[in-house]
Amino acid sequence: MDNTHTTGEFRSGFVSLVGRPNTGKSTLINALVGEKIAITANQPETTRRPIRGIRHEEDAQIILVDTPGLHRPRTLLGERLNESVKETYSDVDLICLCIPADEKVGPGDRWIVDALARFAPTTPVVGIVTKVDKATKDETGERLLELYGLLEEKGEVVPVSAMEQTQLDVLVDVIKRHLPEGPKFYPDDHVTDDDRDTRMAELIREAALDGLHDELPHSVAVAIDEVYDNPTREGVLNIHAIIYVEREGQKAILRGKDGRRLSRITHRSRLEIIELLGTNVYLDLRLKVAKNWQTDPKQLGRMGF
Structure with a gap:
């Protein structure tokens, strides 16, 4: 192990990124890891499970946990997502609260801070103002002050842009200071602890969500x-996957006119999976209706929630 830190210590620990849905947590994790780990989409509540991405530094290993956005739940799925977030809170060394630079701090952010105080009262919190590339300097300054106030003037607040890689090194240094001394948890070539099939399913779901309207994203599972x-083409992997929706009408939306949308989903996710696996793939996607799966405990269990 290369312990080249000036004090000779190696730091390692788990860091949870929390915030309202759609505050740029997944994009930030991907930027910090340097590889696509978490799927991103324009719709809220894209992340459904805590995803671990690993950043390797000479003197530290940062295990980043992307949690589903904490929100007031409307379905059994929403309740289970919130439970998984709360479990994550109690297991990490540091919590990073993400607020986008282009949106004012609101009741949803205050609700999360209250939840942090209840479920992780002793865990340190760092504030991150995300998406500074989408805001003016004045707006970013306002957000920094609002977030500092929201955290009751405790802890540090860092402005970043994951898209433009701005201030990521500053954020990494701040995170490292909060981590305990400890060994590496993962080998140097590890970037996530998600298994292959989970990552493939998430890439397909991301392609399916692209361009969809608000009513559909929560109903899509893969x-x-x-x-x-x-068997006949050497070096080619056959992958058969199912995209579940809750109603027949949603199936028609995903299929698109003359099956064009489904073809686009298949094409995009196939390219992403090829990049992930480093091998050629044949991808077969089917659409199935699993009626009201978000509120059915049995179906949620079958889908891994």
Whole structure:
């Protein structure tokens, strides 16, 4: 192990990024890890499980946990997502609260800070103002002051842009200062502890969500059905996956006119999966209705929630 820190110590720990849905947490994790770990989409509540991405530094290993956005739940799925967030709070060394620079601090942010005080009263919190590339300097300054006040003037607040890689090194230094001394948890070539099928399913879901309207994203789930070597084409992996929706009308939306949208989803996710696996793939996507799966405990369990 290369312990080149000036004090000779190596730091490691778990860092949870929290915030309202759609505050740029997944994009920030991908930027910090240097590889696509978490899917991103314009709709809120894209992240459904805590995702771990790993940043390797010479003197530290930062395990980043992207939690679903904490929100007032409307379905059983929403309740389970919130439970998974609360469990994560109690297991991490540092919490980073994300607020976008282009949106004023609101009741949802205050609700999260109250939840942090209840579920992780002793865990240090760092504030991050995200998406500074989308805001003026004055707006960013306002957000920094609002966030500092929201955290009751305790802890540090850092402005960043994941898209433009601005201030990420500053954020990493701040995070490292809060981590305990400890060993590496993962080998140097690890960037996530998500398994292959989970990552493939998430890439398909991201492609399916692209360009959808607000009513549909929460209803989309993806399961990998089968993965095997193509019997006739060497070096090709056959992947069969199912995209679940809750109603027939949603199935029609995803299929699109003459099956064009489904073809686009298949094409985009196939390219992403090829990049992930480093091998050629044949991807077969099917659409299925799982009626009201978000409120059905059995179906939620089958889909891993």
